[in-house]
Amino acid sequence: MRVDLSGITVRFGPVTAVDDVSLGIEPGEIHAVLGENGAGKSTLMNALFGLVRPESGTISVDGKERQWTSPQDAIGAGLGMVHQHFMLQDSMSVLENIVLCSEPANSLGFISFAEARRHLDERAQGHGIALPLDRQVGALSVGEKQVVEILKLLYRDARVLILDEPTSVLTPQEKDRLFAVLRSFRAEGRAIVLITHKLDEVMEIADHVSVMRGGRLISSEPLSATSKDRIAREIIGGELPPTRERKKRPLGDVVLSAENLEIAGRGFTVGPLSFSVRAGEIVGIAGVSGNGQADLVEALVGLKRPLAGTVSLLDQRIEQQDIEARRHIGMSYIPEDRQRTGLALGATASENANAGRDDRAAFARGPFLNRGAMADFARALIDRFRIRVAGPSAAADTMSGGNKQKLVVGRELARNTPLVIAENPTWGVDIGAIDFIYGELMRMRDEGHAVLLISTELDEILALSDRILVMYEGRIAGEVSGEEADRDQIGSLMTSRAADALAEVA
Amino acid sequence: MKTLRGILSGEALSWAGAVAAILAVFLVLMLMVGAPIIEALQGFFSGAFGGRRYAYLMTTLSRTTLIAGMAISVMLSFRAGLFNIGGEGQLVVGGLVAALVGVLLPGPPLFVLTASILAAMVAGGLWALLAGVLQLYVGVPLLVGSLLLNYPARYLASYMVAHPYRDVQSGMIQSHLVPMETWLPYFPGTRLDIGILFVGVAAAFAIVYSYTTVHGYHSRLNGLSPDFARAVGLPVKKLTLQTLAMSGAIAGLVGAVAVFGIHHRYIDGMLVQPLYAWTGIIAVLLVNMVPWAVPLSGFFFAAVQTGAAGMERAASVPKEIAFIMQAVIILFVASRVSGALTASSTRRETDNV
Amino acid sequence: MFELIFDPSFAESIPRFVTPILLAALGGALCERAGVFNIGLEGFILTGAFFAVLGSYYTGSPWIGALTAILAGIMLGLVFAEFNLRRGGNPIVVSIAINILAAGLTTYLLRAIFDVIGAFTDPNIVPFRPIHIPLVESIPFLGRVLSGQPVLFYIAVAAVPAIHYFLARHRLGLRIRAAGENPAALVAGGVSPRIVQLWSLIGCGALCGLAGAQLSIANVSLFVENMSAGRGWIAVVAVLLTRGRPWPLFLIAIIFGAVDSLSFRVQGLGLAQQFTDMMPYVATLLVLVALSWWRKRQTI
Structure with missing residues (x-):
């Protein structure tokens, strides 16, 4: 036909x-x-x-x-x-x-x-x-x-x-x-x-x-x-x-560490997982989606309470803290789903940019909003992250996918926290935005922040990570250093049952 | 902008269609009872806005007090994404507590009045909080929990004025009158009590709160996208409980105003049968939760109800036609503007072209 | 209290209270499974109750009364479909509007057609008679529960396995489940989820119409303003609790129906009527609380 x-x-x-x-x-x-x-x-x-x-x-x-x-x-x-x-x-x-x-x-x-x-x-x-x-x-x-x-x-x-x-x-x-x-x-x-x-x-x-x-x-x-x-x-x-040159830099202190972390996943228990992320490195978590990465992120960010184990951020135990407290200690989070979790699409760019800021005094006077200061902050973000939007008072849902994502990334990175958790940060955006977001994540690393990158795109993991952890069926199947990583080696760690369903064909 | 004009004319057309359909339903109902249309319409307008020395307009305003008050209460919850449809329970509890405190508390009138109103607000707030606690700490969805709490409130109030605190001599199921000195005074030369001022203050508070405060901003973000509010670390639980408490307190205030301004006692069913809370909900939906428009919308629905009563007097059209018209209006209007109502209930979309 | 519960006449009355909740909840289940958030069951039942009386009054046949109720329920389902499915109105708003519409329309028609306020009763309203099943009747205790009930009870009970089987094995049933879970798959397969959902609303309207008929021309033979009295909301809770699965729904309907029936019985005990009226709602809340706690314990 x-x-x-x-x-x-x-x-x-x-x-x-x-x-x-x-x-x-x-x-x-x-x-x-x-x-x-x-x-x-x-x-x-x-x-x-x-x-x-x-x-x-x-x-x-x-x-x-x-x-x-x-x-x-x-x-x-x-x-x-x-x-x-x-x-x-x-x-x-x-x-x-x-x-x-x-x-x-x-x-x-x-x-x-x-x-x-x-x-x-x-x-x-x-x-x-x-x-x-x-x-x-x-x-x-x-x-x-x-x-x-x-x-x-x-x-x-x-x-x-x-x-x-x-x-x-x-x-x-x-x-x-x-x-x-x-x-x-x-x-x-x-x-x-x-x-x-x-x-x-x-x-x-x-x-x-x-x-x-x-x-x-x-x-x-x-x-x-x-x-x-x-x-x-x-x-x-x-x-x-x-292609970007990766600067060698000495590793800093441990910023995030998880010990024997267990989380209720979809259909199976995720973990026990133990790992740490140090200042000045990007740790990539690779794996086919659905192997517990989403649950891990939720537990780290505070969207879900773990079943067992500990999570420490800057030497403070946080596994029972709520999201607000964790962010205050020093965490930023770029969620996978910008449409629902990353942005409130019905609100303006400015309202989105100012959400979740810790420095309340900078955008409020007592119980009242300081709309002028909010717009200034949004404008600064728009300039610095080259976000294409009509202005701070434009609705977020008028922006293209790539610009929405830049707004999310910009808002979170501008908080300048010791730890950044990025979950599929370039999903569905154009190549210009991808390049820009990669650059920003690398800059954070070079400036000594700890970055945890969770991605199902192997290319993304390989391009950015100093160390790579591979998740399979809720556990860490292996760790590879970013320099030595090769596709097939990581691929075999990601192997799942589906390979058997598609039996060899002549 | 050719497209903009296209959209506008399309909008205008569909609005015209909606208005035509609403009028058609109205006509069918009138024909069914064989009512004389012209007299009925005259009765409607005089019933809503006319009367000797505008007496009927005052009735409309008096009713606006309750409907707009409930609408403001509901608006605060809805804007925060909280489907609190338990306004009726919060209103009833407020009215009951106001009446009981008014009857039982000794003291100077102003003190009794103030204490009663505050007690009513606290009671309404607590009743709403109960639904919030059930959602956050037990896992009963707010929509269901708040609704189900309406019935215990209704029957509890009914019991209180039927048994322990009944005005037995009156022969009716109602409480004793609150002291006459505590009644809200009328505006000079009218039969309209000053209760509308209380609701006016509540409306001003709600509008200022929604547009200019940090709390209002955060609540609205939660209303637009609960997942977002959680992920950026807004104190969602605190926001939920505080918003519900505010909502319930305003409902309680409305109950107190109904007692001290209109009925001067608690009569069984006085806050339930006229569907004040439900009318308040649709008044909010009519204007898509835009704060400044909510009081106007409340006035509109009050006029529909008193106008229907006028139609009954003038042309023997059953006044329940008001509820049918309310429902039909909200069906047509809400389907045009409901996009922003619940980000949480809409399905995920992708932004890829 | 205990004599009361084991009183055969109490047990005998349970099916009358189970039937309306079960029928309405099964209707709600069709919507729930199809992804239509219809919480306006209260309005559907009330409308059904009114039109059942209307049909029975004019024809002298409870069957035609029930049919009228079904048609009225279907009409309301079509109204829901028009405003929710076709015009894209929020289902919660449409549900609330349907409830207010039903309350207004039934009282309006009560005055317009029968020229009465509040309640309409007339010897011309012919109710469903109890059906006595020869052998079953003689079973001790249970016989009086299972036999001697109006026909709608048997229809409601038969509807449970029927709907279960329909959802599992019928083409439309399969598509209803798909419309509720991942409607995009139906679109990709060339089937319009809205059409599927429209069918579920039609089914829901018919079942709720029958639920109303049970209230007005089986349990009694009259119509009273607002006679659904919150049962639609209880049915909604039952649907949400069981996520629209017929067999668990049956169980929940029996529990709620029994409480409803009990509250009716204990009025004779000197308990104020207000507290007995409150019982079904408080019981519903308690069931919700208990189930939520139980579910939480399951996940931790």
Whole structure:
């Protein structure tokens, strides 16, 4: 099945997310769509899949022009998509998830699960994919959940498979298995669209490469006709920022230390964990998401009480203190979710910038707010962190993702505390903001602050960390020094059960 | 700005649609009882704003006192993201305590009045705090806990004026009258008591508090995003309890004003049946919790109620039409402005394009 | 007190109190599972109670009364859907509005149609009669509980496994669960969560309508202003406590119904009516407190 997009344009209000893009997807081919966050890749694919209605342009399948009114039409035509955020029901079984929305039912609407099982067995055969169908999806690892998503596509016999950033949640080993499965799909004549921002993976598996930037298609050609450097330049529209020099600096005192910390996690107990972070170093915590990192962060920050063990900040025991007290002692926190936890989107930039300040006298007169001082502070932050926003009184939800994140990072770093906890600090922001945030975190390190970086992006961990701890199933699976770290070594520490679900394929 | 104009005209159109739909419901209800429309409308406006020497307008203002008072109480909670729908219980407890202290406490009138009002505020505040404690330390959601506490308050008050403190001679389920010297005086030449001034002060306090104080700012951040408030280290528990206490105290004050200004005793059901607390809630929602507009919204709903009473006198339209109109108005209006109401109840969105 | 609890006539009265709470809570459960935060059950029940009387009065058939109540409940469900699902109004606001609407509409119609204030009773209102089940009836003690109840009790009890099975095995049931847990997955699968939620509101309206019918044309045969008297809120609590799972809901409904029934019985004991009226709510609060404590102990 061949799919052609021609002249696709998608607008969200005044923003043009996809601008006149045309490309063709051939059967038996792995087609990589590359670009930064916000380049329009996901929106383009959502349009192809019927989730977003394009303002103009056409989609044709095997030469025939088609209109989707909902994803149901696209699915019916043989398209399938694995979304970046899994579309799964944790409380349901694997089988229930697979049949959802395509249930084999009798005339009264009752579902025949036996028929579903038979049907699935037929389709999945030969790809070496196996999962216990009665397991509850919530109990699966992230990698296994992705297998469920792929089984959903097989169950519907999708001829064109769209995968949105499929490797961002996988260990390197799981990634290899996934790629083997994709190759086996390709051999069957299915078309695969791989949305990604990882260049190495494209070089490894793709047949055809399309690059998007700022909503436009920059290039679309066979991999053999281009080169890694050229693609890289096309993605960012210029030269890559130079890699940062890491200054050697003597280690300071211990700022944060955890001893035998145990936390109630989702489905398992996290810990016991023991580690410390010293002044002047960035300690990275790597691992596939869902291995207890979120619980660890919550326990360190004070969002959750640990079950056992101690946490000390600047030699004070803090595991029973509330967040306010911990921040006062010397902690700042850049949360993963800027939409809910990092910012109050309904408030102004200034109100967001001034939240959580310890120096009450600087923005209040007695019980009253000093709005002028608050605006001045916000303006200083906006200047220093180069945040693009209409002004201190603009609502936070008018800002772009990258600028929101800079506001969060700016607010927290401006507190100048001995300890900074950063949780996926560059998730979903553009390359300019990423570079800037990396620079700020490095500056904090160089100035002698202790930085704890929790990230699921291995590249981020490798770029910033002096020491790397790898978490797996709630424990620290190993420690690697930043200088000696290599991908495969950390990858094997991150290994999880999902690798077994995607058995080796010839 | 073509798009802005497009949005504005779209807005205007949908507002016009809402108004048309509300009027249509109104018409259907009128036709159902075969009421003469013109007389009914005249009755409505004179009932809300007219009367001899504006007597009905004074009734509307008197009712505004209670509805706007409850609206202010509710607003403080809602802005802080606290779904305190137990205003009724806090109001009843305040009214009961005011009446009992007024009847039982000896002393000079001004002292009795002051003590009664303060006691009512404390009682209302404590009743609200109880719901807060249940949420924070026991884990009963505020929405449910505050609502369920309405009923014990209602029945406890009913019991008190039916048994131990009943004015038996009156034959009704009600307390004795509070001493006449403690009654709130009327504005000269009217039948409107000065209770509205108390609520005016409460409104001024609430507006100043919401816009200009650190506490109000922090509460609002909690209302916009509880996760955010927690993560930046705001003292969420303290904010919750203090806000609820303020809310409840204002509800208690309203109860005291109803006793000393209007009924001069506690009568069983006097604060429950007219749905003051619920009307207060929808008055807040009508204006999307914007503080300065809340008293006006309270006046609006008071006028709908007294206007309906006027319609009943003029055209025999059952006055319960007021509640139907209130509900229909809030359905149409709230669905247009409810975006900001609970950041906490909306699902996570991504900001990626 | 103890004689009272083991008094067969007490046990016999329990189903009458369980039925409305159970039916309304099952309706609420459909919404809860579909991700519709419908806490306006009180208004749904009250409306059902009124229209059951209306239907029965004009046709002389309790069945048509129940059907009228179901239709009225469904209409209210559609109103909820219009303002919450289609226009995007906050569900709590819509629920509160529905409650006020029901209170206003029933009293208004009471005067507009029957020209009475407060209560309407008339010999033309035909209630459901108790159904005597031959063999069951002769079981000692239990027989008087399980037999001799109005038909809606049996319908309510049968609805528990039916809804359980429906949610587990039916296409719409599966989608209702998905709409409540991760509606984005339905969107991605080409199914509109709103349509699924609309169906859950229709089901909820029908069940709540029946709950109202039980109050007005099975337990008694009259309509009184505000006769739902907080039972809708108790049903809401039951739904929230059990997260809408039918079997636990059944258990909670029995507990709440028994307390409700008990409070009715102890009025004869010289306890002031106000305290017996208070009992269901205090009991509900206590159950909430106990469960929260128990859950906390579980997690630590």
